[in-house]
Amino acid sequence: MAKLQAIRGMNDILPEQSLSWQYLERIFQGVVRRFGYQEIRFPVLEQTELFKRSIGEVTDIVEKEMYSFDDRNGDNLSLRPEGTAGCVRAADQHGLLYNQQQRLWYAGPMFRHERPQQGRYRQFHQFGVEAFGMAGPDIDAEILQLAASLWQDLGLTDYLSLEINNIGSAEDRQRYAAELTVFLQSKVEQLDDDARKRMHSNPLRVLDSKNPAVQEALQGCPQLGDFVSSESVAHYQQLQAMLEAAEIAFTENPRLVRGLDYYNYCVYEWTTESLGAQGAVCGGGRYDGLVEMLGGKTTLAAGFAIGIERLVLMLESLHKIPDSALHPVDVYLLVVGDKLAAQGLQLAQQIRSHYPQLGVVAHCGGGKYKRQLKRAFSGGARLAVVLERDEEGSEPLQSLKIRRLDDSGESETVPIDEIIPKLGEFL
Ligand code: AMP
Secondary structure (H helix, E strand, O other), rough: OOOOOOOOOOOOHHHHHHHHHHHHHHEEEEEEEHOOOOEEEOOOEEHHHHHHHHHHHHHHHHHHOOOOOEOOOOOEEOOEEEEEEEEHHHHHHHOOOOOEEEEEEEEEEEEEOOOOOOEEEOOEEEEEEEEOOOOOHHHHHHHHHHHHHHHHHHOOOOHHEEEEOOOOHHHHHHHHHHHHHHHHHHHHHOOHHHHHHHHOOOOOHHHHHHOHHHHHHHHOOHHHHOOOOOHHHHHHHHHHHHHHHHHOOOOEEEOOOOOOOOOOOEEEEEOOOOOOOEEEEEEEEEEEOOHHHHOOOOOOEEEEEEHHHHHHHHHOOOOOOOHHHHHOOOEEEEEEOOHHHHHHHHHHHHHHHOOOOOOOEOOOOOHHHHHHHHHHHHHOOOEEEEEEEEOOOOOOOOEEEEOOOOOOEEEEEEEEEHHHHHHHHOO
């Protein structure tokens, strides 16, 4: 019978790769803890309406990319394409947003039916942070500082750059969109099908078209910056001053509008050149209107999402994952010969209880010394402890051997009751 395969664009993360993921997760969790953010978990499946209302009906995500279906009760549900909508729904439903300030984070899988390629998948994972109840721009600066701290801890600061833009309020954008549509109509001959369609439904999305012909047609178009309110400008200027004070480098990109409708005031994106086409690693901004759009009270809000796969790709290709994070096993215990299995398990347990930070594997299933040693090497262990019956065959064993599994091959035979301090010397 033919074997079944994973769905296109949905990856299995195998044990070796999981080590990189776990490393990244540890560092991320350390950073959010240091900033006082708390974890929130919410379902991967929500009512489709939640995403339609929050992300916007005329967006790539809602128009073409959601995994939506009717369940057995006939309710229309979707796998979450991003985290903010579900986070807001959950926080509001449980009263976390009522006259309160919250600093939250989440992590987990998201689903978008995009064309898969390196760095772009149909199931991918995000870390996100969301802050509620704070007017900013200090909280916006704090969130960017949090991202910058993450890059710092991962050794990626030099490979990421921050672009920011002021996109004003929803009303500002409506006035601007009307003007932009008039402009685009005058250039309709130079636009591609996508831009022509968007020109009426969501003209701002034409601005970040990747088609050079469309970009050419946009020369001289009205600028969003001329339409934004003075409050929005003040917020943006203060944010810039705070970023400068925090020594976070940024550039302004007036074309940055982002793919989701719910943002207002400042939006931003961290990108890298080390990933090829899929260079966006982290995107976010303010979204003060979203809670109300979802039926809650008006709530100040801001946050970002980071693509985990893209960060892992960066860390791996730039060799930024410390060696120690990539070794699941520190000590491999070879158990050579019959009747030593019980003693082997016991010894492994003794080592674990003295050195709880170590990964200790006791060989199971018997076999010759050479085969077991090969396992120790292939498992990536640093040290082998060899439990082998000596010539006289005395039992239980009185001594064993510790061997370094590096080029030195250094080894020493030690009395069994000295194994714990001796291991300490070898580590
Ligand atoms: P967005 O929610 O579109 O702003 O995306 C936030 C981040 O998630 C992006 O900067 C990417 O790093 C990541 N991301 C978005 N879509 C995908 C995808 N299809 N595959 C992998 N990562 C993605």
